[in-house]
Amino acid sequence: MKIKDFSVSCRQVTQSTVDRLVVDFVCESLQPFTIVELPTFKNLICTMQPSCTVMSRPTVKLRIEEAAAKIKKNIIAEMAKVNYIGTTTDCWTARQRSYIGVTAHWIDEPTLERRSASIAFRRLKGSHTFDLLAGTLVDIHSEYGISEKIVRTTTDSGSNFIKAFRVYGEQSQQELIDAEADSAEAVTLDDENDAEGFEVQDTSSIFNANSGLEYHLPKHQRCACHLLNLVATVDASKAEDSSEVFKKLSRSTFAKCQALYNKTSRSAISAEIVQEECKLQFIQPNHTRWNSVYNAAERVMRILKEQGEASLRNVCAAFKIKMLNPAEVSYLSEYCIVMKPVSMALNILQSETNTQMGWLLPTIYLLDSKLKKMEASVKVCLSLIHALQRGLQKRFGEFMEDPELISAAILLPKFKTSWTDKAHIIGAGMDYILHRLDAMKDTQENESQHVSDEDDFFSSIKTVSSTRASELDGYLACASEEMELLHSFPLVKKLSLKLNTPLPASAACERLFSCAGQLFTPRRARLDSTNFENQLIVKLNNKFKM
Incomplete structure (x- = not known):
């Protein structure tokens, strides 16, 4: 009120x-x-x-603490009803304090709707080392009782998070195969050493060695939006190395545009001139988010298209800035055309309510396809397209071969097998799905099997073909693209929920930090960390106040 x-x-x-x-x-x-x-x-x-x-102040604090405790209890009760949960996490620093935020996401099985909750915003003291992050995450997961339910945790590409999940997280199937190969090679070397004689080892190094068993973290997922941001900035900048013409046009065009942005943002009189001539204001790019760079360039092209070149020329004359020449205008137009699919992909993947993990690979494959189609029509920005394609392969090449991510896309009715024409990719996903469906079918039958059936050694043969025919083939044969289709195929639905519960990006955690910035103002810099977390939990989890 x-x-x-x-x-x-x-x-x-x-x-x-x-x-x-x-x-x-x-x-x-x-x-x-x-x-x-x-x-x-x-x-x-x-x-x-x-x-x-x-x-009084202590009473306010107590009431907030009670409200946060009630909301936590409701969140725990909600998450106890589901089998699979995905989380996102990241670190945030403000007012000389560091925090780690965690959000939880799951899919409601009856309605197939995405549910989300902000579950923690803890103070971090000392260096953000990988073991500190791992220990804090384990404590948070244990507090909510979701340690065994988390399918994947999505973070950015920070080295501390990557190492924490590499040391304490679940290993992928390929990593396990590589580890077994390394172990077998080590055993062979040990046998050769034993043949030559005994080797003396320092026992202290064995006891002090990190076994990786101190904490247990779920499988790690790198934020797709963070990787796309790197493609659009770091990898795109390498286009200047392959084309001298592109390099000159790029630097001269963006230098003039930056001068326009600076003049407008630093003077109210300049902003009034732009509003009068262009009817729109220029957008000041924020280099921590690449989308703003594209949006700023797109705004300039929109002004040129709607108000004409004369309006921009008048602004440049008033600011005493050189006007964009025809070659630079042509370059900026091509730049916006090439970068528009990248911007759209970023907006799709950073969604929280309508995006599942299965959206990741179709989005990347379709982005790559759109870039290939542009190769024949662009003139100046061809090197930019090639740089983006190399960046996609570099950043997402590992994801494109991951059977779990491929299967997640296939098990979404919106995509199924239509998102790529590469047979080996679809084949890898189908094999993974069939293997998992057969295992799930065997588990269900073993739980319901009578004692009299235990003597039937070959009973499992009867179920393999029926599983493949009735579940996966029936699901793929349906033309519907609605999520409700999954209700007709229980095993497919269960596997789809498991693979699609995590989010491909950690944007939800960044939204948590945005809200934290509104609360943690300079006048509240002395706010107690526990009280701060309680206020955020109450503010962001209104739907769990029941």
């Missing part, structure tokens, strides 16, 4: 209304009500309703 809601009828204000108002203002308002302002708020309440009092 806001002040305007009860100020109209102040006679009806009760003590419970005032108490609820304080907690709501602290945790839920976009411009947070700070506890420092409680004296002013107290005067307002006392004037409106002298019989009411405003709770």
